[in-house]
Amino acid sequence: MKRITLMTLCSMVLLLSVPVTGFAQEKGHIELKSIAEIELETTDDKGERVWVRSPAEKAFPGDEIIFTTTYTNISEERADNVAITNPIPEQITYRADSAEGQGAVVTFSVDGGRTFDKPENLRVTGEDGRERPARPSEYTHIRWLLQGALPPGREGTVSFRGIIK
Amino acid sequence: MKLLKRAPLRTLAALALFALAMPQTALAIGTEAGTTISNTASVSYSLGAVSQRPVESSPSGNSVAGTGNGTATTFLVDxxxxxxxxxxxxxxxxxxxxxxxxxxxxxxxxxxxxxxxxxxxxxxxxxxxxxxxxxxxxxxxxxxxxxxxxxxxxxxxxxxxxxxxxxxxxxxxxxxxxxxxxxxxxxxxxxxxxxxxxxxxxxxxxxxxxxxxxxxxxxxxxxxxxxxxxxxxxxxxxxxxxxxxxxxxxxxxxxxxxxxxAAALLTVTKSADVISDPFTTTGNPKAIPGAVIEYTVEINNSGTAAADSVILTDVLPATLGAPVTITGGTSSAYNSTTNTVTIDFGTIGAGAATATATIRAVIQ
Known part of the structure; x- marks a missing residue:
């Protein structure tokens, strides 16, 4: 009996020691990097007011956070129909018109990411039970659909801003 | 650090939309310190017409395909x-x-x-x-x-x-x-x-x-x-x-x-007058023996608080007899041993309220 217990223990250790970089680690063709930053207003050497983007402030309710996602085609192949989706964190209110991405068509979801559309087409059911246009604060997801293919080695960024609730 | 100028808001319409978009209720509830805010983006793409497995983001960059292989970019609310x-x-x-x-x-x-x-x-x-x-x-x-x-x-x-x-x-x-x-x-x-x-x-x-x-x-x-x-x-x-x-x-x-x-501020005024004498039947009586003297005592409260339990004590001169009449107050008493009149005024209200008493006695 003792031996079996030992065997079991051994196999458990074996299981645990399977590296996380196992069979599930199939490398994709695109690398995705996401950062969160805050903008600080400051004055440059010419005395002009500029915005310095850095993680050098504290984050409080009411502060604006910039979420930036960098995508890079790290493969030797051309990627088509590249769509980057970002769920808006629940403690963040999306700031209207802040989603940016060069060469990308931006659409939003108000139903938890099931469907996406342009702001003017988004509708929600209000408290009175009637449909009305959705407010940017009600967006749940943002999607950037890149126009055209992403050639090998090409890198780009998409971003949006939100306010901490 | 990247230096950049803040992009101006594109149109007035965008501004108006933003103003409309600020819900009144969103500011009433805030995010408590210590709350973790997590964000993970994902990318879907195809090679030619073949759809590929999506790749999730990580703070330093992730390219491992498949759901769950990314790492959320997080920060704590301060x-x-x-x-x-x-x-x-x-x-x-x-x-x-x-x-x-x-x-x-x-x-x-x-x-x-x-x-x-x-x-x-x-x-x-x-x-x-x-x-x-x-x-x-x-x-x-x-x-x-x-x-x-x-x-x-x-x-x-x-x-x-x-x-x-x-x-x-x-x-x-x-x-x-x-x-x-x-x-x-x-x-x-x-x-x-x-x-x-x-x-x-x-x-x-x-x-x-x-x-x-x-x-x-x-x-x-x-x-x-x-x-x-x-x-x-x-x-x-x-x-x-x-x-x-x-x-x-x-x-x-x-x-x-x-x-x-808020105190009571009492002012006491006492005046004397001759009411009658035994020999002057008309005109002005004089203070001769047998004449009746009337003392008038006025207590004025000019303070902002009412004065309670106000008691006036007046020791009459020995040359006067016992009081003939005492008016005013809620009650009064005379002590013949000490020749003292006491008049109980009770409460005198605030703001220039006045209480008056009179004592009449005969000059011996």
């Missing part, structure tokens, strides 16, 4: 320490000379985003110090602060259900932040004794200063401005304004209040 101390009602407390446990109420609000403790310290201000409570009041007397009470019963009125601490300070424990959407302010009562020597209208300016502590009573210090944002720890920033007697951004907030003595 602790914004903010508070306000103010008088509960912008009016001085009226109190009689010698009155004990007379209450001035302040209110302390946690306007930050973390549950905090506060130590509140009451103080008596010096002669010449001022406070504006619906009008400028200048300190010209001192009260003795005997206790500070926290309104644990929550009724904004001092009572037995409140937590009273003798001395001039008390602790507010676990005051919720305004961001929690719950009761984020509490009333603090300063209990004081007005000096018996206080004259009507005397002013004592008092103050209350609240200092922020960690919930549980630990001291709290603000992170230096030079500290970089650490996404993995809750950093502290003092965001409070300047109160009546403290500077901004120090975790303190102070306010002033006042006690005004």
């Amino acid at each position: 602790n914004k320490v903010n508070l306000v101390t103010a008088e509960l009602v912008a009016a001085a407390t009226q109190a009689g000379p010698g009155q004990t446990n007379t209450v001035f109420a302040f209110n302390v609000s946690n306007t930050g985003n973390t549950v905090q403790d506060y130590t509140v310290v009451a103080s008596n201000f010096a002669v010449g110090d001022t406070v504006n409570l619906g009008g400028l009041l200048t300190d010209d007397m001192d009260v003795t602060i005997t206790a500070v009470a926290v309104d644990t019963s929550g009724d904004n009125a001092y009572g037995a259900g409140d937590t009273t601490t003798a001395g001039n300070s008390a602790v507010i424990s676990n005051l919720s932040p305004s961001t929690a959407g719950t009761d984020s302010n509490i009333t603090v009562f300063v209990l004081a004794t007005v000096p018996i020597s206080a004259v009507d209208g005397s002013v004592a300016v008092v103050g209350l200063n609240a200092t922020t502590f960690d919930a549980g009573g630990g001291g709290i210090t603000s992170s230096n401005a030079g500290d970089v944002w650490d996404t993995t720890t809750v950093q502290v920033v003092f965001a409070d304004g300047a109160g009546s007697d403290d500077v901004a951004l120090n975790g303190d907030y102070s306010a002033r209040g006042a006690y005004v003595a």
Whole structure:
């Protein structure tokens, strides 16, 4: 009996020691990097007011956070129909018109990411039970659909801003 | 660090949309310090017409395909320490000379985003110090602060259900932040004794200063401005304004209040007149033996408080006999041994109320 217990223990250790970089680690063709930053207003050497983007402030309710996602085609192949989706964190209110991405068509979801559309087409059911246009604060997801293919080695960024609730 | 100019808002329409988009309710509930905000983006794509497995983001860059292989980009919401101390009602407390446990109420609000403790310290201000409570009041007397009470019963009125601490300070424990959407302010009562020597209208300016502590009573210090944002720890920033007697951004907030003595101010006037003498039947009687003298006593209260149990004592001269008549007051008495008249006036109201009595006696 003792031996079996030992065997079991051994196999458990074996299981645990399977590296996380196992069979599930199939490398994709695109690398995705996401950062969160805050903008600080400051004055440059010419005395002009500029915005310095850095993680050098504290984050409080009411502060604006910039979420930036960098995508890079790290493969030797051309990627088509590249769509980057970002769920808006629940403690963040999306700031209207802040989603940016060069060469990308931006659409939003108000139903938890099931469907996406342009702001003017988004509708929600209000408290009175009637449909009305959705407010940017009600967006749940943002999607950037890149126009055209992403050639090998090409890198780009998409971003949006939100306010901490 | 990237330097960039903030992009101007594109159109007025966009501005209007933003204004409409700000929901009124979103600002009432805030995110508490220590909350982790996580964000993961994902990318879908195809090679030719063949759809590929999506790739999730990570803070340093991830390219491993498949759901769950990304790492959320996270940061912690920091602790914004903010508070306000103010008088509960912008009016001085009226109190009689010698009155004990007379209450001035302040209110302390946690306007930050973390549950905090506060130590509140009451103080008596010096002669010449001022406070504006619906009008400028200048300190010209001192009260003795005997206790500070926290309104644990929550009724904004001092009572037995409140937590009273003798001395001039008390602790507010676990005051919720305004961001929690719950009761984020509490009333603090300063209990004081007005000096018996206080004259009507005397002013004592008092103050209350609240200092922020960690919930549980630990001291709290603000992170230096030079500290970089650490996404993995809750950093502290003092965001409070300047109160009546403290500077901004120090975790303190102070306010002033006042006690005004409401005393009775009695003026006693006594006059004498000859009513009759035995020999002058018409015209002006003179003060000869056998003449009747009338004393008129007027008591005027020009103070702001009513005077209770007012008793006039008048020792008549030995050359006068026992009083013939006594009028005025609610009751009166004469002691022939001491030749003393006592008249009980009861209460004389505030604001120039007058009570009058007359005593008639015969010159021996």
